[in-house]
Amino acid sequence: MGARRGDTRQRIQQVALELFAERGYEKTSLREVAERLEITRPALYYHFKAKEDILNGIVGDLNSSIDELAEWADAQPPTDEARRAILDRIASLLDDQWRPLIRFAQVNQAVMSEFPAGEEMRHRMMRIVSVLARPGDPPVRQFEARLAVIALILGNAPALLGLDLSDEERAQAAMTVAVRLALGG
Template identity: 45%
Template sequence: MGKPQTRRKDTRERILDVALELFLEHGYDQTSLREIAERLDVTKAALYYHFRTKEDILDALVGSIGEPVDELIAWGRAQPPTLETRRELLRRLNEALEKGAPVFQFLQENQAALRGRTSPETFRNRMRDLAALMTDPDASVLDQIRSVSALFTVYFGTFAVSSMDGTLEEKRAALLQVAREQIDSAHAACAGS
């Protein structure tokens, strides 16, 4: 009895994978449901069974990267606000971003087409929650900014360094190292005062 549910989930994941592939190749606006169905070698009716619209696919893709961040926020809230916790938050965020890199690339490359179709408020709330976990409210403004900068270094750094030489792994490791240096500096300043 568990097989139909598994098969449905596999089909749904295949649709998301192929849609993302096409969105990255041609852009969101230039990709149709018909093209997605053709690449999958299924009928549009079969595709409609899982996703009625392209926007439904977009929502599922955005959800696929939002869930790990929500889980990370929940984990961080359950931990003591220590340097070790903040360093682990950065590591886990870096790992989640690596797994979701194709979706983040798609979102980054299709910002104009997606404007008004996704909720920027949800993204802002996640960033505020992560920033609150990274900062010590008693720290100076400078050290709070260092803490938030560590978060942004990991979160947006991948896009900023995409054209630099080096492997993706080297760049991710370097971004994480710089972010840790920022959070360590902010923590040292707080501990010293």
């Protein structure tokens, strides 16, 4: 039963995030989330009492995955292979579980700036941006390391790039740029 409840919570979060990105956070009601899921409002309220609770859960999950990735990245040796593996993991998370939240944050910047969990997310994202930078690296190298991760993030933000590319083409281009920056050439 617990796994089923968790699946329902995840479905609610996924659908709510889609609606928040499509319509905007402020313009989306819990009624619309329930309708899209084809569940009753009381069933939705059983899991989440308010939109803020849904968003808190989504951001909390993202923050946990960022922490896990950052801890793993910190334990890697300072080699080109490790840097490439870190970029691969970031790209995989961006392509999978992070993409909807990144797109939501783009569309709902005002909400994220006012939302306490949004500030936490920004701090965590700064940690991810810094995972390739090593203490003692020259300033240019540290800057390149941060830009490598930002390239991957931008690859998942089509509106910011203004390039008419498929998701796959954009992701490939972003990884190519990220690798060049992270590996210094």
